[in-house]
Amino acid sequence: MIQVDIWSDVRCPFCYIGKHRFENALKKFQYKENVAIEWHSFQLDANIETNPEISTLEYLAKAKNISAEQAKEMFAGAQKLASENGLEMDLENSVVANSYNAHLLIQLAKSRHLANQMEEALFEAHFKEAKNIDDKNLLVEIAKSLGIAETEAREALNSSNFAAAVKEDELQAQRIGVRGVPFFVFNNKYAVSGAQASDTFLEVLEKVWQETSA
Structure with a gap:
């Protein structure tokens, strides 16, 4: 069995791309039924304030201390990469939103x-549909679409039931030196940082499988 732990933030375009590149590798992996995946919470910016009134372009330029033109170039690069991986990404219209509540929902889904399924639904809501992933009513609807009861979703969002799980994921990331996401760890031994090519993920899977089998 291969254990793959993935730290990710649904606000991160490269996490979305990395997820699909890893999944493409998994499709080609002969022993994919022996791969167990666990998603972990990671907030790129825990202090970001949700604000649907400002443009993501404006926010990025200010946060990175770059010009609007440079921010546009960054968006264009990410959108081109997404398109090459079969993903739709509307970065300029995506909502500036804190992802903490989304992570509570991910912990419930876990x-x-x-x-x-929850990761994918949240990525689509944020990047493809340009919705506010800090809107609790939206999050409840996403949970319901996956078969989670509305009462359970609202309790997860309005209580501290899953707060410790989010915190533990972030502390674990600190312990192993995660500086950015996506971050993939295979059998607690090999780490892959970033949205690497599918072939890279496939090579790691095959190497870990050979070691495990031996």
Whole structure:
């Protein structure tokens, strides 16, 4: 069995791209039924304030201390990469939003073995549909679309039930030296940082499988 731990933030375009590149590698991996995946919470900016009134372009330029033109170039590069991986990404219209509540929902989904589906749904809401992923009503609707009861979703968002799980994921990331996401760890031994090419993920999977089998 291969254990793959993935630290990710649904605000991160490269996490979305990395998820799909890893999944493309997994499709080609002969022993994919022996791969267990666990998603972990990671906030790129825990202090970001949700503000649907400002443009993401404006926010990025200010946060990175760059010009609007440079921010546009960054967006164009990410969108081109997304398109090459079959993903739609509307970065300029995406909503500036804190991802903490989304991570609470991911932790709830993990307890229902629906983490992968929740990650995908949140990525689509944020990047493809340009929705506010800090809107609790939206998050409840996403949870319901995956078969999670509205009462459970609202309780997860309005209580501290999953706060410790989010914190523990972030502390674990600190312990192993995660500086950015996506971050993939294979069998607690090999780490892959960033949205690497699918072939890179496939090579690591095959190497780990050979070691495990031996």
